[in-house]
Amino acid sequence: MAATLRRFFDSDLWWSFTRSPVTMLSALVALICILGALLAPWLAPHNPFDLASLNLLDAFKPPSWAEEGERAYLLGTDDQGRDVLSAIMYGARVSLLVGLSATVFATTLGVTLGLLAGYLGGKLDALLMRICDVQLTFPSILVALLIDGVVRAALPREVHDQIALFVVIFAIGISEWPKFARTVRGSTMVERNKEYVQAARVIGVAPPRIMLSHVLPNVMGPVLVIATLNLGLAILSEATLSFLGVGVPATQPSLGTLIRIGNDFLFSGEWWITIFPGITLIAMVLSVNLLGDWLRDALNPKLR
Amino acid sequence: MFAFIISRILQALPVMLTVALISFAMFAYVGDPVAIMLGQDFTEAQRQALVKDLGLDQPFWVQFGTFLGNAVQGEFGLSYRLSRPVSDLIAERAPATLELAFTAAFLALLIGVPLGVYTGLYRNSWASRFFLTFSLVGVSLPTFLIGILLILVFAVWLGVLPSFGRGDTVKLGWWSTGYLTWTGIKALVLPSITLGLFQLTLIMRLVRAEMLEVLRADYIKFARARGLPNRAVHFGHALKNTLVPVITIVGLQLGAIIAFAIVTETVFQWPGMGLLFIQSVNQADIPVMAAYLLLISALFVTINLIVDLLYYAVDPRLRIGRGQGAH
Amino acid sequence: MSGQNPLLEVRHLRVEFPTRRGTLVALDDVSFTISAGEVLGVVGESGAGKSMTGAAIIGLLEPPGRIAAGEIRLDGTRIDNLRYEDMRRIRGKDIGAIFQDPLTTLNPLYTVGRQLAETMTTHLPITPAEARKRAIGWLDLVGIPAAAQRIDSYPHEFSGGMRQRVVIALALCAEPRLIVADEPTTALDVSIQAQIIALLKSLAREKGTAMMLVTHDMGVIAETADRVAVMYAGRIAEIGPVRNVVKQASHPYTVGLMGSIPPLDRRVERLAQIDGAMPRLSAIPKGCAYNPRCPKAFARCSQDRPELLPAGATQAACWLYAGEGAGNG
Numbered sequence: 002m003a004a005t006l007r008r009f010f011d012s013d014l015w016w017s018f019t020r021s022p023v024t025m026l027s028a029l030v031a032l033i034c035i036l037g038a039l040l041a042p043w044l045a046p047h048n049p050f051d052l053a054s055l056n057l058l059d060a061f062k063p064p065s066w067a068e069e070g071e072r073a074y075l076l077g078t079d080d081q082g083r084d085v086l087s088a089i090m091y092g093a094r095v096s097l098l099v100g101l102s103a104t105v106f107a108t109t110l111g112v113t114l115g116l117l118a119g120y121l122g123g124k125l126d127a128l129l130m131r132i133c134d135v136q137l138t139f140p141s142i143l144v145a146l147l148i149d150g151v152v153r154a155a156l157p158r159e160v161h162d163q164i165a166l167f168v169v170i171f172a173i174g175i176s177e178w179p180k181f182a183r184t185v186r187g188s189t190m191v192e193r194n195k196e197y198v199q200a201a202r203v204i205g206v207a208p209p210r211i212m213l214s215h216v217l218p219n220v221m222g223p224v225l226v227i228a229t230l231n232l233g234l235a236i237l238s239e240a241t242l243s244f245l246g247v248g249v250p251a252t253q254p255s256l257g258t259l260i261r262i263g264n265d266f267l268f269s270g271e272w273w274i275t276i277f278p279g280i281t282l283i284a285m286v287l288s289v290n291l292l293g294d295w296l297r298d299a300l301n302p303k304l305r
Numbered sequence: 306m307f308a309f310i311i312s313r314i315l316q317a318l319p320v321m322l323t324v325a326l327i328s329f330a331m332f333a334y335v336g337d338p339v340a341i342m343l344g345q346d347f348t349e350a351q352r353q354a355l356v357k358d359l360g361l362d363q364p365f366w367v368q369f370g371t372f373l374g375n376a377v378q379g380e381f382g383l384s385y386r387l388s389r390p391v392s393d394l395i396a397e398r399a400p401a402t403l404e405l406a407f408t409a410a411f412l413a414l415l416i417g418v419p420l421g422v423y424t425g426l427y428r429n430s431w432a433s434r435f436f437l438t439f440s441l442v443g444v445s446l447p448t449f450l451i452g453i454l455l456i457l458v459f460a461v462w463l464g465v466l467p468s469f470g471r472g473d474t475v476k477l478g479w480w481s482t483g484y485l486t487w488t489g490i491k492a493l494v495l496p497s498i499t500l501g502l503f504q505l506t507l508i509m510r511l512v513r514a515e516m517l518e519v520l521r522a523d524y525i526k527f528a529r530a531r532g533l534p535n536r537a538v539h540f541g542h543a544l545k546n547t548l549v550p551v552i553t554i555v556g557l558q559l560g561a562i563i564a565f566a567i568v569t570e571t572v573f574q575w576p577g578m579g580l581l582f583i584q585s586v587n588q589a590d591i592p593v594m595a596a597y598l599l600l601i602s603a604l605f606v607t608i609n610l611i612v613d614l615l616y617y618a619v620d621p622r623l624r625i626g627r628g629q630g631a632h
Numbered sequence: 633m634s635g636q637n638p639l640l641e642v643r644h645l646r647v648e649f650p651t652r653r654g655t656l657v658a659l660d661d662v663s664f665t666i667s668a669g670e671v672l673g674v675v676g677e678s679g680a681g682k683s684m685t686g687a688a689i690i691g692l693l694e695p696p697g698r699i700a701a702g703e704i705r706l707d708g709t710r711i712d713n714l715r716y717e718d719m720r721r722i723r724g725k726d727i728g729a730i731f732q733d734p735l736t737t738l739n740p741l742y743t744v745g746r747q748l749a750e751t752m753t754t755h756l757p758i759t760p761a762e763a764r765k766r767a768i769g770w771l772d773l774v775g776i777p778a779a780a781q782r783i784d785s786y787p788h789e790f791s792g793g794m795r796q797r798v799v800i801a802l803a804l805c806a807e808p809r810l811i812v813a814d815e816p817t818t819a820l821d822v823s824i825q826a827q828i829i830a831l832l833k834s835l836a837r838e839k840g841t842a843m844m845l846v847t848h849d850m851g852v853i854a855e856t857a858d859r860v861a862v863m864y865a866g867r868i869a870e871i872g873p874v875r876n877v878v879k880q881a882s883h884p885y886t887v888g889l890m891g892s893i894p895p896l897d898r899r900v901e902r903l904a905q906i907d908g909a910m911p912r913l914s915a916i917p918k919g920c921a922y923n924p925r926c927p928k929a930f931a932r933c934s935q936d937r938p939e940l941l942p943a944g945a946t947q948a949a950c951w952l953y954a955g956e957g958a959g960n961g
Contacts, residue, residue: 131319134320135320135323135324138320138557138560138602138605138606138609139560139564139601139602139605140560140561140564140565142564142565142567142568143564143567143601146567146582146583146586147594147598149586150585150586150589150594151331153586153589154331154589154591233444233445237445237447240447240449240450241447241448241449241568244447244449244568244571245449245567245568245571245583246583246587247583247586247587257447260449260450260453264453264572267453267456267457267461268461270461272457272461275453276457279450279453279454282447282450283442283445283446283450286445286446286447287441287442287445290441290444290445291441294441
């Protein structure tokens with residue numbers, strides 16, 4: 002364990018990480034967001050979902066540094082007296098949860114299908130690539146919207162509300178899998194012809210085993226980069242869907258939902274209800290994107 | 306060349322048919338159109354009559370065929386929500402969306418391509434670093450947030466630009482344009498910036514990446530070794546090679562713009578197809594969703610075809626179909 | 633070596649690459665001259681520094697590589713410290729370059745004629761119409777059939793060998809006095825190689841152009857060069873007239889190289905080879921870089937680095953030829 006750690010800190014990857022203050026800063030920001038979101042139930046000063054604790058008299062309080070602000074509500078309150086900071090922490094939780102799950106889903110699905118298509122070739126490959134082609138003609142947001150809309154129409158409202166979270170994760174995941182499948186398929190086809198794979202086949206290793214333990218580790222590099230960049234995209238997609246009103250259910254608001262709610266009060270001057278969730282969203286996605294950018298440059302053999 | 310076009314069109318047909326099938330499946334199986342249209346109480350006789358009227362008792366393929374036939378003529382049935390013909394609704398709203406998309410795309414290209422070239426050529430200048438940071442932020446900002454921020458600054462705090470609606474429009478035939486009135490143009494500013502910003506940063510990063518890649522090529526090294534001036538190397542040799550793959554992506558981005566118009570139209574209450582679509586998703590108005598889907602895919606397929614043709618015209622390597630040069 | 637003033641003089645050239653693990657020395661105190669009309673071959677294994685020398689001469693070292701010391705003079709004037717714009721005027725006009733891979737050296741989107749005309753109008757005071765006429769002449773000269781029609785063809789419409797002919801035309805069309813040819817035939821079929829080499833040789837002779845021919849193929853050198861420099865680990869091991877270096881090599885490395893070429897006239901049980909491998913740039917031995925592998929090494933070899941010393945008809949960087957200093961142990 003100690004040896005692995007030592008090797009990691011000695012590696013080119015770590016060196017290029019420490020060389021770039023921007024990357025380190027974004028890793029820090031991302032860490033703060035993740036921790037804040039994970040530990041929200043313990044860290045948040047108030048519980049915005051506990052209806053009993055809400056006081057309508059506290060509604061529309063501006064941030065604590067403004068004239069009428071209060072120390073208890075650091076970033077102000079919304080129309081129902083909910084603390085904005087706590088709402089953001091819980092909201093970030095949902096945003097991250099959906100974003101991560103959707104990315105994991107898309108990665109798993111895409112990598113599996115890509116491996117199969119690249120390794121087995123033939124009709125399966127042709128079919129899968131056709132599907133990818135068709136799906137890639139459409140922007141992913143449209144695909145996600147469509148799936149969400151169809152499910153919404155197909156199920157009665159109560160049922161839909163219960164599983165809305167999964168529907169959103171599923172919709173976003175489905176809209177992103179082709180990118181992974183395409184890349185993995187290409188890499189698999191290259192690896193398939195290499196000697197170590199031929200050798201394994203000659204010995205009689207079963208195809209699934211070859212794919213998993215031989216080919217997969219070699220194609221993971223680009224997958225990691227795409228996954229990191231996609232995480233930002235997934236979080237944004239969820240925020241967009243929730244903002245449009247077709248994302249997560251109202252009982253589990255994400256940052257996108259908060260922004261939508263706050264948008265109604267923009268004109269009457271209570272800007273903090275929408276702006277602070279917005280800033281949090283930007284910080285999260287920006288740091289993830291920066292990390293993804295750094296990872297891509299660090300893993301790119303041509304730039305070393 | 307002709308054969309190329311025909312083959313491309315033939316390739317596009319299965320895509321269109323698949324989309325049509327999905328649209329139709331939504332139409333036929335999701336929800337109960339009869340119940341939705343008739344409301345709460347209805348008699349069995351009324352139900353039967355409507356079923357016969359809508360042709361819902363026919364076998365699947367006949368219904369699909371009818372659907373296709375109608376679709377080609379622009380007939381998409383009635384909206385569940387508004388009880389008006391879908392084709393009317395779309396015709397009414399299309400100009401708004403198309404004008405918005407066009408303006409946004411124009412802005413994105415006008416600013417994105419030169420910035421991309423500049424940051425690719427002069428990697429280490431302060432301006433380049435600034436633009437790169439700006440582009441990274443741009444890619445991380447969701448469209449709706451950009452819209453909200455712009456509204457906050459320009460409509461709420463400064464009060465100089467409108468935050469919703471199209472302003473006054475002028476009717477030319479069945480098209481209504483906002484380009485010809487002052488309020489129309491003012492109303493276009495914020496939405497098109499919102500819509501175009503994401504694309505602008507994407508294009509800029511793409512052009513830059515391509516430029517960097519091209520500048521490393523052997524033929525650029527050889528051009529320098531022949532003593533060609535920087536102007537010729539950068540703008541003659543490098544730029545042309547950079548733009549060729551960029552054409553494809555830019556064309557596809559046009560499709561993305563039209564899709565993202567959905568969000569922008571929601572934020573600015575812009576009376577376009579996008580707003581119509583989102584309202585119908587919210588209300589499970591299947592005919593509108595299906596029609597929008599079909600139209601959008603037809604548009605995308607057409608854009609793809611045009612992009613392919615452009616590619617063909619620009620890259621001489623594609624023109625020689627078979628056989629190489631002589632020895 | 634020759635009586636006239638040399639056309640190209642390289643003196644104590646040192647090229648360094650700063651990396652995060654320290655500075656790598658790619659070329660260490662390299663000196664040689666090329667006279668007008670002479671062909672100097674530069675041979676060595678991959679990584680010995682041959683291409684780096686060529687790149688340094690035409691001023692196109694890839695950053696972060698840089699010239700850390702030494703001089704390069706063209707016709708007496710220093711060219712290693714010129715600004716980019718001044719060096720640019722020399723490139724193409726006074727020094728031409730030919731690269732290895734004809735498939736990637738030509739811009740795929742421009743016709744052959746356009747690339748030729750462009751090069752000529754940049755350096756010569758001629759009109760575009762005149763440039764086009766000359767371009768056809770050049771294509772003809774390098775052996776492209778039906779030059780007047782092919783001038784408007786794109787690179788991908790030519791085969792590899794034809795493309796390299798075009799590259800040669802491009803390198804020569806501004807009438808330079810020196811050509812740096814970096815492995816011009818390595819990427820071509822063997823049968824085409826001979827044609828290209830013959831073409832290069834005849835054109836150089838005809839125009840009186842000097843050439844620095846970088847390659848790892850001894851056959852090409854024996855065929856084409858007047859003198860040859862053998863490089864090892866960023867230094868010159870031996871330099872002299874080609875005949876002497878090939879037949880009576882002085883430096884043990886050259887001896888090993890020549891010995892490892894399989895003979896065609898008799899059978900051998902095993903192919904001869906030099907044990908070990910050329911050291912990496914980050915681990916060059918102290919003293920003579922070849923000493924760990926050298927069958928004739930003695931004490932001094934691992935202590936002091938030898939300069940080029942006269943050794944018969946050639947010069948070799950080897951302590952065996954240090955006169956009284958030979959054999960210290």
